[in-house]
Amino acid sequence: MPRQFFVGGNFKMNGTISTIKDIISHLNSAQCSADTEVVISPPSLYLLLAREHLRSGIEVAAQNVFDKPNGAFTGEISVAQLKDSNITWAILGHSERRVILQESDEFVAKKTQAALDGGIGVVLCCGETLEQREANKTMDVVLAQLSAVAKAGVKDWSKIVVAYEPVWAIGTGKVASNEQAQEVHKAIREWMGKELGAETAEKTRIIYGGSVSEKNCRELAGEGDIDGFLVGGASLKPAFVDIINAKA
Template sequence: MGRKFIVGGNWKMNSDKDQIAEIVKNLNSGPLDPNVEVVIGVPSIYVAFVRSILTETIGVAGQNCWKVAKGAFTGEISAEMIKDVGAEWVILGHSERRTIFGEKDELIAEKVAHALEAGLKVIACIGETLEEREAGQTEDVVFRQTKALLPAIDTNWENVVLAYEPVWAIGTGKTASPQQAQDIHASLRSWLTSNTSSEVAENMRIQYGGSVTASNAKELAACPDIDGFLVGGASLKPEFLDICNAQVMC
């Protein structure tokens, strides 16, 4: 049947209850392609509220979590807490967590392992900086970041989505060309074949994230190894519906 297209909306640290109610109303009204899985990454304080008003056909994700279930970790939230208030997913390893908060591959892997153990599904983010791309290190970086995840995921690949996000294209208005994005996605799939199995590589859904908009989503969605998007700013706007439905328009 092929890989089911999956679109994630990452609201980041944005919106209040009134704005959220309007966004959710738009999502609930649709129409959304039933052949596309949609997941919304919500600020932790609003996860329960969003789950209570959002149609059940759309998933809810936490935007981060800690690596253990509970303890003296002031300000953190656990995978168990995210699940307890109704979310099914968590986004881990986002470039902003890596670059602003200094999270390393090892910590992200520990978080992924615990989130999966707790019963959440994971959107695991990887991607290179502009300096790394200009130095010709893109593949080295994304392969290293993915390699760190292998022992954390173990045999639980069906509950993981990889999100390739070139850091230089996030929030900048710059987007990797469809061919640039396709090339990295294809390289990642080839790497997975060599380092896991052909079955994992064939079934792994790899999203593209980096200034995806309604105007470029159709062309990106047509690429054979791009299995969806992780959308930032545009997920707060009505055009997010068009992005979710981009595969229909291909």
């Protein structure tokens, strides 16, 4: 079976009640490809707002989740609380959290395991900086980030979507060329085949993130190992629908 195309919209720390309602209204009325799985991720304050107003068929993701159960962890959100609110996905390992908040590969792996154990799907982000790419360390970095999850004991990757996001292309307007993106996606899939098994490699969706827009999405979507997109700024605009329909 072909892998279902997956498009996530990461609003990051953007939006108000009014603007998020406008985005949701547009998505609810838009003609979105039935063959694409769509997930949006507003700031945590607006998760319930999004879930209450979105039509069925579009899911909601948190931008983070903690690796411990409910308790004395000020400022965090637990997997159980997301489940209770019908939030079905979490974005974990985004470079902005790895860099700004110094989240280690091991910490991201623990949160991934906690989310999966609690029944939440994970968009697992990985990617290299410009310096690392120029030093030919792209795959060393990306595979270390993914290996940490495997080493944490995650056996079932069926609820993981891997998002390759070169840090140098996030919010910069720079986009990895089709060849650059496909090369990394293919290498990730080959690693999965060796370390996790052929079935996992074949079924796991690997999506691209990094200044994706309605202008470049169709060409990127044509690559054999690119199964969708994690979209930043463009997910706040009407053109997000064009990206959702990139494979249609």
